[in-house]
Structure formats: C-alpha cells, structure tokens
Amino acid sequence: MSDFNPLNYLNLYSNPTTVKEYIEQLHADQLYKRWDTFIKRWRHLDEMTTIFEILYFIDVSQPVGWDLFYNTTSYLSVRVNVGQFVWATGTLFSTKFFGLLSPPVFYDTLPQLYTRKEVIRSMNRLPEPPPPPAGHVDVYDEPAYWIQDASLDYTHHQLMGRYFAERRSNNLGDIEPISLSDDFLLRKGFEPVRLNYDLGEYPTRGPNMSLKPQEGFQILRDSETRLLEAIQNGYAINGNREAVPLHNNPESFASDISGNDMFGAIVESSTSSINIDYYGSIHGDLHGNIADIIDPRYPQEFPMPGVQDHQEVNLPDPTFYQIHLYIDNLHRRHKYASPQIRSEKELVVSGVQLRSLKLQRKGTLGWNIWPWTPKVQVLTTYFEDVTRDVSNAVVDCNRLSQGEIFQTKVQQLNYHEFDYKLEIWSGHMGVENFIARIFMAPYLGADGKPSSEDDLHWSMFEMDKFPFVLKPGLNRLTRPSGRSLVCVGHEDQKLRRACGWPRHLLLPKGTADGLAMKLFVLVSPAQAGQNGGAVYTVDNEMNFPALSLCGHPWEKYPDDKPMGYPFDKKIHFDPPFAAGLIGLTNYGFYDSHDENKMHSRDQKPNFL
Structure with a gap:
C-alpha cells in the first residue's frame, strides 16, 4: 500500500496517541535523520523504543491487524533512522514473534558494519579517504578470524572466557584492564576496520590517550568507589537510603541469584537499578567516555563518536576487551565476596x-x-571460506537491477x-x-x-x-x-x-x-x-x-x-x-x- 499513512488508521492501533505523536514528529523532521549515526544514548534509545512499541502493540491475531503491522513496518522501514529500525525490529523478533520467525541477520541487513571497509569502498568505487588526523594506527593483535566474525555478538563473561582462550590459541599474552587511576593510558590506538551506516568513516583513536581530561571522568570514579563500597559492605543503597543485602549468610541459590541480579542492574544501569542516581552507569559510561576521548565535547571535532559507542563495530577494538575485563573483574569481586565458598560437598549427589x-x-x-x-x-x-552477500551496502541501485552480484569471502573458524x-x-x-x-x-x-x-x-x-x-x-x-x-x-x-x-x-x-x-x-x-x-x-x-x-x-x-x-x-x-x-x-x-x-x-x- 504505497499511499499508506499511519495517521489515517489511528483507530486500529492499541496506542494511537504514541503513533500520532511519533508520526507527526517524523513528518516535521524532528527525529534523527535516516542515515544519522545510531548511538545508544538517551534520545536515540527513546526513538527506537517508540518504534518498537508502535509495532509490538499491534494485534496481529486477526487479518486486519496483520495488514496493519505489515503496512506500518513497510512505512517505517523507508523513513526512520536505519539503526533505530534494525534494533527495534530485532527486539521485536525476540519478543512478539519469539520462536515463530527468525529475523534477518545483521550482517546481511547492514553488511557495511561487518565487512572490512576496503571491500565496501572498492565495491562502491569510492575514493580512498585522507589519512586520519591521528595518523594510521596498526598496533592491535587480536586474531583476525575473531574480530572479523560477523556472527559474534557478546554475553560478557562467556565472551571474555572465550576471548582469552583465543589469545592462548594464538600465543598472545594477557591484557590490562581499564583503570581509573590518574596515570592510566589507553596504550593501544585503533583505526576502525569497518564503515558506518552511511559508509562514513569512524574516527581513529591514537595511542597513549588518557581518560582523565574527560568531563565524565570524575563520575566514573564516583561510580567505581560506590560499587567497591557495596561489594566490601555486602549491601547496596537504594533510593530511600536503605541498605539492601547483596548476599545472605548462609547463601541460598535464591539469594545468590537475587543479589547477582541486583549487582548486575547497578553496573549495567538498567531500569532495574535500585539507585541509578547514586551508582550511575559505569559500564555504559566507560564505553561512552572512550568513544568521546578524541572529541571530549562531541560533536565538535568529528561527526560521530568513536567505535566504543557502536555495539555493531566495537569488537575489533582492543579497548573493548579492556573495558569488559574491568567489568568482569568487578563481577568476580562481587561473587567472591559471598560469605559462603562453594565446595565439592555441595555438588555431590549420593548414589x-x-x-x-x-x-x-x-x-x-x-x-x-x-x-x-x-x-x-x-x-x-579448521578454517573455512564463507561467502557473504553484501549487496545491501551497494549505493548504486542500478547496478543491482542489472543483475550484478556483490559478495565477499571471509575466513571463518569452525570445528x-x-x-x-x-x-x-x-x-x-x-x-x-x-x-x-x-x-x-x-x-x-x-x-x-x-x-x-x-x-x-x-x-x-x-x-x-x-x-x-x-x-x-x-x-x-x-x-x-x-x-x-x-x-x-x-x-x-x-x-x-x-x-x-x-x-x-x-x-x-x-x-x-x-x-x-x-x-x-x-x-x-x-x-x-x-x-x-x-x-x-x-x-x-x-x-x-x-x-x-x-x-x-x-x-x-x-x-x-x-x-x-x-x-x-x-x-x-x-x-x-x-x-x-x-x-x-x-x-x-x-x-x-x-x-x-x-x-x-x-x-x-x-x-x-
């Protein structure tokens, strides 16, 4: 339905006020533009959440509802911010359509985020950009098959365990976690290996950069101090200034799970945090501070922040693993602070x-x-060659209509x-x-x-x-x-x-x-x-x-x-x-x- 407009069908939506306000803002050009960089910060996340809510609350149990869902999705897909739309619909597949439909994989939808930039530039016949202001940086030693694997997403502790196993597999040493001390430097620079949504360049970070000049540095330190106090004291402080235990003595499985959920919520600063104003958002703020380290008052120097603010492209950056080792160490300190050490006697099943x-x-x-x-x-x-379709990153649609095939080969680890x-x-x-x-x-x-x-x-x-x-x-x-x-x-x-x-x-x-x-x-x-x-x-x-x-x-x-x-x-x-x-x-x-x-x-x- 090419002339479909959600404003003409508000009576069919479960949340017509939300739909009306969002579509009117879209028509008034008050939202992020279609190819603007998608940064997971508050305004971007609010707009993405609205897209999700519009689609999620459509009743698809009847044909008229399914038609409305299809037309609304089609309408939004060609008008709203690409990053917001992809993340909103990805969340939709894992909730509303959980188990029923498999979403398109990100590296097929937005191959420019998961393919080496030289390949995308060559395919689109784009000129080589000028050298980055910080100069070319090539000091990272992460295994190529690991950082180039487009299907690799992360669950933090599992990812770090596997990451160190890959470093052992390649005779690489340990890494240094992020530190919030005055003299800590990000010794490794990073020149991004992939392009942005609009095929633009992410900024390059030079070596030996300090977090201290950042405006948010003291906020990070305050969050760290309060988290360490919570671990040491065995309790966190909620919004009413009440002490909430992180552990029980003796510790049951239920109290262990409950305390870990609470600690995870204050580290990740989810809506479940018992006191977001006090504990802050140390994980997200670390990514954001390092993303802005070359442009502390972003966006004064560069049109987009560094890759640490972009989940799709930050895995190749060695600093990503320093951040997550720091977070993993916080988690370990919390878990090891339990008054009860687990022993083999707890595991034994007689008979x-x-x-x-x-x-x-x-x-x-x-x-x-x-x-x-x-x-x-x-x-x-073993390694195997895998062919991936990258046609979604082609700018000239005429070349697609003429039947040109756009693929790239990558080497993938398998077993x-x-x-x-x-x-x-x-x-x-x-x-x-x-x-x-x-x-x-x-x-x-x-x-x-x-x-x-x-x-x-x-x-x-x-x-x-x-x-x-x-x-x-x-x-x-x-x-x-x-x-x-x-x-x-x-x-x-x-x-x-x-x-x-x-x-x-x-x-x-x-x-x-x-x-x-x-x-x-x-x-x-x-x-x-x-x-x-x-x-x-x-x-x-x-x-x-x-x-x-x-x-x-x-x-x-x-x-x-x-x-x-x-x-x-x-x-x-x-x-x-x-x-x-x-x-x-x-x-x-x-x-x-x-x-x-x-x-x-x-x-x-x-x-x-």
Whole structure:
C-alpha cells in the first residue's frame, strides 16, 4: 500500500496517541535523520523504543491487524533512522514473534558494519579517504578470524572466557584492564576496520590517550568507589537510603541469584537499578567516555563518536576487551565476596557416579578420557571460506537491477562436530530428571604455567547444559555437540531465535601442537526454577533454545542454580581438580587438547 499513512488508521492501533505523536514528529523532521549515526544514548534509545512499541502493540491475531503491522513496518522501514529500525525490529523478533520467525541477520541487513571497509569502498568505487588526523594506527593483535566474525555478538563473561582462550590459541599474552587511576593510558590506538551506516568513516583513536581530561571522568570514579563500597559492605543503597543485602549468610541459590541480579542492574544501569542516581552507569559510561576521548565535547571535532559507542563495530577494538575485563573483574569481586565458598560437598549427589566420558568425533571411534590414560582426547578445529552477500551496502541501485552480484569471502573458524558419550551409574530406585553441565577452559596461563585453581575456575566457559532422564543402573547417553544449549537455536528446534553463541565458534581455535584444556562435567537433579520457573526436562528442552546465555523472553528460567553454576562463585575442590575421584562421583575434570587445521578440512588439524 504505497499511499499508506499511519495517521489515517489511528483507530486500529492499541496506542494511537504514541503513533500520532511519533508520526507527526517524523513528518516535521524532528527525529534523527535516516542515515544519522545510531548511538545508544538517551534520545536515540527513546526513538527506537517508540518504534518498537508502535509495532509490538499491534494485534496481529486477526487479518486486519496483520495488514496493519505489515503496512506500518513497510512505512517505517523507508523513513526512520536505519539503526533505530534494525534494533527495534530485532527486539521485536525476540519478543512478539519469539520462536515463530527468525529475523534477518545483521550482517546481511547492514553488511557495511561487518565487512572490512576496503571491500565496501572498492565495491562502491569510492575514493580512498585522507589519512586520519591521528595518523594510521596498526598496533592491535587480536586474531583476525575473531574480530572479523560477523556472527559474534557478546554475553560478557562467556565472551571474555572465550576471548582469552583465543589469545592462548594464538600465543598472545594477557591484557590490562581499564583503570581509573590518574596515570592510566589507553596504550593501544585503533583505526576502525569497518564503515558506518552511511559508509562514513569512524574516527581513529591514537595511542597513549588518557581518560582523565574527560568531563565524565570524575563520575566514573564516583561510580567505581560506590560499587567497591557495596561489594566490601555486602549491601547496596537504594533510593530511600536503605541498605539492601547483596548476599545472605548462609547463601541460598535464591539469594545468590537475587543479589547477582541486583549487582548486575547497578553496573549495567538498567531500569532495574535500585539507585541509578547514586551508582550511575559505569559500564555504559566507560564505553561512552572512550568513544568521546578524541572529541571530549562531541560533536565538535568529528561527526560521530568513536567505535566504543557502536555495539555493531566495537569488537575489533582492543579497548573493548579492556573495558569488559574491568567489568568482569568487578563481577568476580562481587561473587567472591559471598560469605559462603562453594565446595565439592555441595555438588555431590549420593548414589550417582559419572563412570566415564568419551568425546567421539563424527566418523571416528573416539577415546575414553581418564587421568591415567596416556592418550588424551583431541578435538579439532579448521578454517573455512564463507561467502557473504553484501549487496545491501551497494549505493548504486542500478547496478543491482542489472543483475550484478556483490559478495565477499571471509575466513571463518569452525570445528569438527563430536559427541559427548557419558556412562552414568544410578543407585537410586526410581526414574529422575537430571541436568548435565559441561564447561571448558585453557589449563595453562599466558606464562605457560598451570593456572591457579581460582583463575581456571573463573575462566571456565560453558559448552552445553542439557536435561536427561536418569534410570536405575547404568545409563549410556550420547549428546551431539551441535545441539549445544549455549549456541544459536538448532535447526530442528521448533522455536526460532537469533540469540546465542555462534554455533561454528563452539570451540576455541587451539594450536597446531594442541592447546591443553580442562573439561568439566557435572550431573545433578533438575529442580524447578526460582520464582515459579519450570523444571528443565527432555520434554520441554525444545521450548528453551539457546537457554544457557539467553534465557526466555517470558518464561522463568527453568533452573534453580545461578547461571554459570558451579563456577559462578569461588569454589574449592579437595583435592584440586577432583584428582582420584573420576568415576566415583557425579562430576569430574578431564584433560583435552584443542588442535587447529590451518586452512581447510583437507589439511592437518590444529588441536584443542
């Protein structure tokens, strides 16, 4: 309907006042322009939220509602700010249409944000821009396959665990977290490798820059001081100046989850923060301050802030990982401040034994993993060439109409799929619902020495979490790696969603000689989730795609344990790594190697 105008159909909307005000502002040219840079700051977010609310509250249960939704979406798609529209509709797919429709992936919708700028410029026959004022910067050492992976989004702790595994895979050292001390410098500069929505250049940040001259620096310091005080005191201060405990003594799973939710809300400064005026928004403000570091009174010097204000393009910047290491360390201090240290006694399920674990690559016999076995399980990764359509970044539509094909090839990390094969003995009398939790982490630190127990536990990243039925006697289970509940939903799941870890990045790259890894498996009874959540079972597993990292938009989390359990807080095993207990209890650490094949399936693999 080319002449469609929402103002002519206000009686069909559930929120006509919102629709009327927004469309009138759009017609009056009072909103951000179509190709303006989308910055996740208040006005941009308010406009994006309005787009979302207009579409979300349309009743599509009847044909007239679906027609209204279709026409409204079409109308907005060619008029409103592109970034706002993409983020609003992406949120719509994960809520209103959760499980029913899969949204178009961002790198197909806006390939200029996920493709090297040289490719986009060449494709559009654009001239080379002048050198940046700060000069060309090329000092970052992040692995190219990692920073160029367009499907990589982030869930902070999981991302940092995997990031350090990739650094170990490439013989790179540790990094320095952001510091708010007077003498701290961002030693690495960054010249962005991608373009903006309108194919413009993001500004380059030179090396050795200080946060101190920033107007918001003291606000950051105040937030840090108050967060550290909350951790030390064990309570946060709400808007009524009341102390709200972050931990209980003794700590239950419920209080642990509640306290962590509260702490996360004040760090992220979500609407759930109990005192946003006091604790501020340290995570968002760090990104914003570093984005503005070359233009402290933005937008005086540059038409857009630096990449740290743009979630789509900030992963290649080494400072991104310094920010998130800082935030992750805050989270660790909070979790380790719990008055209760977790121990192996908390994990034990009497009468249940994880007798053996075998990792079997597809088409192979596999190996049993025992600490006294000379053969260590080997998992393999490889690189593959992937072709991506970048036609949405073409400026000249005539070239598209003439049938020209615009594609680019990128090298992507992948892995050879394998099965977890578990043998579990149950001395219990009845049939029970159980959950298996699988984690992995590099065993050696950047110095080549074994990591401390605390550091290895904290660096554990989740590989899978799945329900199974435990019967009396010996149980043999096979779990394909491709069905991991950490990853984006599997193709045979009836519910569709785009959230989750990229399936091809399930394993870190590893090295040609083998990256030593520790694999941990825990099996324990499935319990009802907190606050009325369901029991996670084989019967409802398909209703929770990508559960481990994404939860569910309207269902309670179907697990009574905190996310990341049992490594979400300080835990002590006696003896370390449960040595000598393999096969005798319901959990165990196992040795594995990750090896990588450098280019294709036909070449010698690298090993994990």
